[in-house]
Amino acid sequence: MTTMTDPPSGGFRLSQLIYDSRYRSLTIQTVAMVLIMVLAFMLVSNIQTNLQAAGKDFDFGFLDRPAGYRIDPALIEYDIVNSTHARAALVGIVNTLVVAFLGCILATVIGVFAGVLRLSKNWLISRLMSVYVEGFRNVPLLLWIVAIYAVVTEGLSPPRAFKTGDAEMWFNESVALTNRYLTIPAPVLENGSTILLAIIAICFVLVVFFRKFARKKQEATGEILPVFWISLAIMVIPALLAYFVLGRPVSLDYPELGGFNFSGGIQIGAPMMALTLALALYTGAFIAEIVRAGILAVSKGQSEAAFALGLRPGRTMNLVILPQALRVIIPPMISQFLNLTKNSSLALAVGYNDVRATLGGTTINLTGKELEGTILLGLFYLALSLLISGVFNVYNNRVKLKER
Amino acid sequence: MKNTVLFGALAAAGLVAGAAQADTLGDVTDRGTLNCGVSTGLVGFAAPDANGVWQGFDVGVCRAVAAAVLGDPNAVNFVPTTGQTRFTALASGEVDMLARNTTWTFSRDTDLSFEFVGVNYYDGQGFMVPRDLGVSSAKELDGATVCIQTGTTTELNLADFFRVNNIEYTAVPIETNAEAQQQYLAGACDVYTTDASGLAATRATFEAPGDHVLLPEIVSKEPLGPLVRHGDNEWGDVVRWTLNALISAEELGVTSANVSELAGAAGDNPEVNRLLGTEGELGSYIGLDADWAARAIAAGGNYGELFEDNIGENTPIGLARGLNAQWTDGGLLYSPPFR
Incomplete structure (x- = not known):
């Protein structure tokens, strides 16, 4: 004899919202949503009340007003009289991008070298790299930035020491390293330099084709061409020939010591050097560990197999280990690049005019638009970070394991 | 997701904007300490001494206000601010007033919504x-x-x-x-x-x-002076008239040495009497008691004493009074009358 139990009839009861698993998640989501909206409303109304109490409005009109303060270095045109706060922000953005770009490249180079060398069988080298990695990884970045800047400003000579002969220029009076900047000769393009640039561009294209050809040949016949030396020759020899045939169309503008400073040439400011170097060394230490982890993640059998085939250690590293390690390395590298970019906002500590110092510093100070300025600054870093991770995700998709 | 980011940014900025309330005098009295924004360290104007006690000309103004309002010149919480952080600190309510070598300019007074209560140092x-x-x-x-x-x-x-x-x-x-x-x-x-x-x-x-x-x-021209938030006129009056009391005290010959004696009983000079509260009840007009100015002067002395002790010619800084002499000595210091 069986008893049939009817499904509970009767209408919907309120307690079902909590005890019935069909409705429970919906309940929780609704409550969470309401809470978030209440919180948001409180924040916004709090801001409105406080802005009103402080007699301030919320608008971005300040961006169109003339800034009136000086920004060094300004890599895009910036006129102290007419340029607006928007332009000042743009100058800062360019400065941020320059430091972030150079820092990322330098950090990658340093990190890859240190990571590979830390696995070296040479006791001294691997220990030295351990000291570097642990030293930079475990001390706050701000301290390194300030320390490196202090070494530059306190350790090197001011420009006037070059006048009195207390300090000397290098490389036949063409390069001077002062405590304010590194000054190097600037190339000056004269008549015929366009032809020279065109020739260099053509050579570059040739190199790309040659490398494709060499690769095909290797795949077809197994014969390996000395790609590096031939590429170098293609790049250098025609350019050198053209340079002399065209009558040396590119000359150098040497820095000269004026009243207070060197004039002419290119000057790379001490704040920028210190900041870039500190960012690169700091992030490089993290990248070194990522690279080391990536290499260790490739099974030992891979290198043993490569050795068994008779590949030398260098080729084993380049052709077998690194391509596989890259799959492990790239994703955490992206977040290191993002870190470096955002950390560049510590520039103010050494007086480098990045976007945090112009838009987020002086502009806010002059206009009193803390809220607007901070929002813009946040949006800029957000956009930049998303852009960087987007670009690297595309690259990651290209190198990651293809599963078919 | 987009909304979350926006709210996050708003939240962060909201903290910066903070709570700006209109009754600063009440807040200070309830709190029992005055939050005074000073510089991060400029010897003579505002800097901690060897014992960690803040000393200086601007610090003296803070102490005078604290003495007038709270009765204790040491009931001050000094908040060091940089040139960049000072206005945000004041606007957000983190400090009640700034005494930080700040130049009185048109845009700061109007666009930035501050209220300069006077000039305590004419500079350039x-x-x-x-x-x-x-x-x-x-x-x-x-x-x-x-x-x-x-x-x-x-x-x-x-x-x-x-x-x-x-x-x-x-x-x-x-x-x-x-x-x-x-x-x-x-x-x-x-x-x-x-x-x-x-x-x-x-x-x-x-x-x-x-x-x-x-x-x-x-x-x-760099007229430096204390400032408060725009819109709280009662508090602005308190700070303004404390500064004026210090300046008037010098003009009237009231010093930290004789202030307690002069404040004890009404004397011959009616303006001194009104200043020190032995005649009339000026203090009640700004929400304080009758002895407010006497306490402010006793805290660190009158304007001239503050000047001589911190930045005057007998200190290492060695500044002459110059423009900062009383108007009676050919300077620019000129307090409106206590009446």
Whole structure:
């Protein structure tokens, strides 16, 4: 004899919202949503009340007003009289991008070298790299930035020491390293330099084709061409020939010591050097560990197999280990690049005019638009970070394991 | 997701905007301490001494206000602010008032929504260079590298001065006076420019002050004074009249030495009586008791005493009264009457 139990009839009861698993998640989501909206409303109304109490409005009109303060270095045109706060922000953005770009490249180079060398069988080298990695990884970045800047400003000579002969220029009076900047000769393009640039561009294209050809040949016949030396020759020899045939169309503008400073040439400011170097060394230490982890993640059998085939250690590293390690390395590298970019906002500590110092510093100070300025600054870093991770995700998709 | 980011940004900014309430006097009384924004360290104006106690000319104004409002000149919480953080600190309510070598300008008074309550030091922007540079005028500074504090009027004056004189310069932006001093001494800049009083105070702390000269040009007007938030007039009145009480006290000969005696009983001079509360009830008009001004003066002395003790000619900073003398001595200090 069986008893049939009817499904509970009767209408919907309120307690079902909590005890019935069909409705429970919906309940929780609704409550969470309401809470978030209440919180948001409180924040916004709090801001409105406080802005009103402080007699301030919320608008971005300040961006169109003339800034009136000086920004060094300004890599895009910036006129102290007419340029607006928007332009000042743009100058800062360019400065941020320059430091972030150079820092990322330098950090990658340093990190890859240190990571590979830390696995070296040479006791001294691997220990030295351990000291570097642990030293930079475990001390706050701000301290390194300030320390490196202090070494530059306190350790090197001011420009006037070059006048009195207390300090000397290098490389036949063409390069001077002062405590304010590194000054190097600037190339000056004269008549015929366009032809020279065109020739260099053509050579570059040739190199790309040659490398494709060499690769095909290797795949077809197994014969390996000395790609590096031939590429170098293609790049250098025609350019050198053209340079002399065209009558040396590119000359150098040497820095000269004026009243207070060197004039002419290119000057790379001490704040920028210190900041870039500190960012690169700091992030490089993290990248070194990522690279080391990536290499260790490739099974030992891979290198043993490569050795068994008779590949030398260098080729084993380049052709077998690194391509596989890259799959492990790239994703955490992206977040290191993002870190470096955002950390560049510590520039103010050494007086480098990045976007945090112009838009987020002086502009806010002059206009009193803390809220607007901070929002813009946040949006800029957000956009930049998303852009960087987007670009690297595309690259990651290209190198990651293809599963078919 | 987009909304989350926006709310996050709003939340962060909301914290900065903070709670700006209109009853600062009540808040200070309830709290029992005065939050006073000062500089991060400028000897003579505001700097902690060897025992960690804040001393200086601007600090004296803070203490006078605390004595007037709370009855205790030591009930002050000093908040060090840089040129860049000071206005945010005041606008957000983190400090109740700023006494921080801040120049009274049109845009700060109006656009930034602050209220300057007066001038406690009439200053002007000057330049300091090492003596061995052989420079005798600011107009010879073509091509020089200049150390400058960010977020200050000096930053803008400098741009104007060099533009008018058609000469070039490179600016090194610096956050605090201490950093500027270090950069200047290391030779990372040829010139340090700020208010002349600040230059004198900075030079006084050098090992060899004689190796540095102040150039003769004073390129701007820099009326420095305490300021409060716009819109809280009661609190503005308290700070304004405390400053005026210090200035009037000097004019009327009330000093920290004789103030308790004079405040004990009404004397011959009706203005002194009104100031010290032995006649009339001026204190109640600004929500304080009758002895408020007597306490403010007893805290660190009248304006002249504060000046002489902290930055005057007998201190290492050695500033002359100059424009900051009483109007009766040919200066600009002129307190409205206590009536």
